[in-house]
Amino acid sequence: MHSRRERATKIVATLGPASSSPEKIKALFEAGVDVFRMNFSHGTQADHGRIYGIVRALEKETGRPIGVLADMQGPKLRLGKFVDGFITLTPGTTVRFDSDSAPGDAKRIPIPHPEILEALHEGSTVLLDDGKVRVRVAKKGRGFIEAEVVAGTRLSNNKGFNVPDVVLPVSSLTEKDKGDLAFALDLGVEWIALSFVQRPEDILEAKELIQDRADVNLKLEKPAAVEHLTEIIELSDSIMFARGDLGVELSLPELPALQKRVIRESRRLGKPVIVATQMLESMITAPVPTRAEVSDVANAVYEGADAVMLSAESAAGQYPVEAVAMMDQIIKQVECDPGYRAIIDSQRPEPGHSIADAVTQAAYHAANAINAAAIVTYTLSGTTTLHAARERPRIPIIGIASRLATARKLVMSYGVHVVHAPEEIHTFAEIASKATHIATDQGFAGPGDRLAITAGVPFAQPGTTNVLRLVTIEKKAEKSKPDSSAATSHKRAAAKKAGGTEAAVKKSPARKTAARRSAGTRRG
Structure with a gap:
């Protein structure tokens, strides 16, 4: 069986608890998945090894190559714990951050990352709990900072934090990542997705470890990486525009224009580009998406992305197969639009010289x-x-x-x-x-x-x-x-x-077929 997609834009879907059985993975493939993503932020290596075996058995059964992307967790910056499990904050007040492991309180917040405290400076913004709490560094001392609460009123144990305006002295690969990387390479995955990339050196470090055993997928989720956009795309083999973490650290109104820029630059350099995060988010719990989500997927297709991606929708949602089928239908509808071809052709990059x-x-x-x-x-x-x-x-x-x-x-x-x-x-x-x-x-x-x-x-x-x-x-x-x-x-x-x-070339009859592809509807 050689399943043929009647569309050009591809679908990447994340596997997880809701989609880990052979029957469910086959159903996802038949609904339209082209590449499966294994998210190493969740599950064990044994879980991923089992899922990988299912995908390869499906590949053999269908006779069609299936891509697998192993997504490394990257460094997860998290706060410590609080005496009562949470604290209440008041905008305008000052709170101390230090690396002491003792539980914190309303006046002191533990950050078990002394190197992060060292990298911060007066005026730095720190975003806590996906941006729900925002503080600004007012004073820096030896092993601590004092910061003014700008926004937010509540913070609980082990919440993550982001530092958007500072390049942190942290590698994109932790010791956990290196173990997961070796495991994924031994499995034989085609793509390694790198999280938390800030500099071109992060990609070079990963490539040194990978040694041509897989291709590198750059997850664009840090503002620092955007400053080196062309260089990091050139060093990578494909790009994922990961709007979740990037949307925390950049102002949200900046994302749409940046998405278009990333797709154009990736296409110009001949690198596949995926648009990801919250594309059909409501389908985690609902059988149909919102109108805005449909437009979001459609816009990525109109912009010429190689692929669009599902995350929790297919990994942990209640309607994983329906989410893939919906994405498939949206893509087909866009690609049948007469205006779609005009948009795609108008964005063709200048030809190279090789x-x-x-x-x-x-x-x-x-x-x-x-x-x-x-x-x-x-x-x-x-x-x-x-x-x-x-x-x-x-x-x-x-x-x-x-x-x-x-x-x-x-x-x-x-x-x-x-x-x-x-x-x-x-x-x-x-x-x-x-x-x-x-x-x-x-x-x-x-x-x-x-x-x-x-x-x-x-x-x-x-x-x-x-x-x-x-x-x-x-x-x-x-x-x-x-x-x-x-x-x-x-x-x-x-x-x-x-x-x-x-x-x-040689001469041959000038035959025309009845169903000529002038509308561009025949896709591989």
Whole structure:
């Protein structure tokens, strides 16, 4: 069974107590999940290992690659305890913070993080309990600070706190994270999500530990990271715009514009981007979302995100499958809107200057010119397919990956229907035969339809995308013949000028299919 999604934008869903059985995970996949997230802030390693085994068994059963993202907890900054379990605060009064482990009271709040106290300075803002309590540092002494209560009236044991305007001397990976990281890598996950990233050095530290065994997903949730946005996106392999913690530390009205900026920059750099947190929050307890939540998901799709994500909705909610199905329906509805394609095309980034960029641009334009049924990318590392996804084409991308790990990673990318094909390829004719067989077998094309195929020569070498060929599918899928037109000749010349690209084409019948994809509704 090769489940095919009739949409381009992907769905990431978090697994948890409400979605940990084989039956429920299969139901989530059938409802539309493309990538499953394991949140290491909750559950044990044994729990995650069991869930991972279920996902891989499902992958084998369905015959379709499934991505798995392991989300590291990161440093959780929490207060100590209080004598009575809570305290009452009055705005305008002053309270002392220190690292003494003794329970606190209304005049003293324990913070068991002396390095945090050291990093704060007069004027620093500290947000407690997800911003419900706000204080401002008025005085700093040796091992303590005194802060004025700006807002909030109640604080209880072990609540978290945030320091939005200070880069803290804390690694994004705790000792717990390092143990979880080693466990996740041994399982074989494709993606490691990093929490609490503040600086480019945090990503480099993680990559040193990961050693190419998985790709890095940057969780953008700290204002300090926003200051290095382009650099940290370049260092990462994908991005998660995590609006929960970011919304605590930034002013809420700043989030929508920042979301658009992050999606644009990620697309420009060819990195998959996920929009996450509270997307269908009300469906934790209700069978339908609010109108505002539907608009929120739709806006992320209109902005060109690769994927949208469910957190507690699918992990701990009462309606996990319904939440996925709702998200699937919203995405499909947006992508059928005639205005959607105009918006996506208007945001296409400037082309790059490499040979791979030239080939991908040529494939995009040639596919449009000949009304191709699909763009087919044959890839080892995934780079060829990521170049194609960056263009956000109106037609599906069939990503043929020779490595299973690559196939699983590409599932996150916009518009890509991934097929794992481990067979050795020696000639472009073999690629064309494989592409036409997959396209017809999985319902993307039929006799007379055309495909734009990109690959790299020599084969089985990453980063060598340098060939574009256009083929017309004959009655027998295993045979294909190159296609030709004035438009494709122009693309061949353009690609050759850009970097010696080969775009081999020959004459073929100019056949048109009845259900042409002019509205861009056929998706992989």
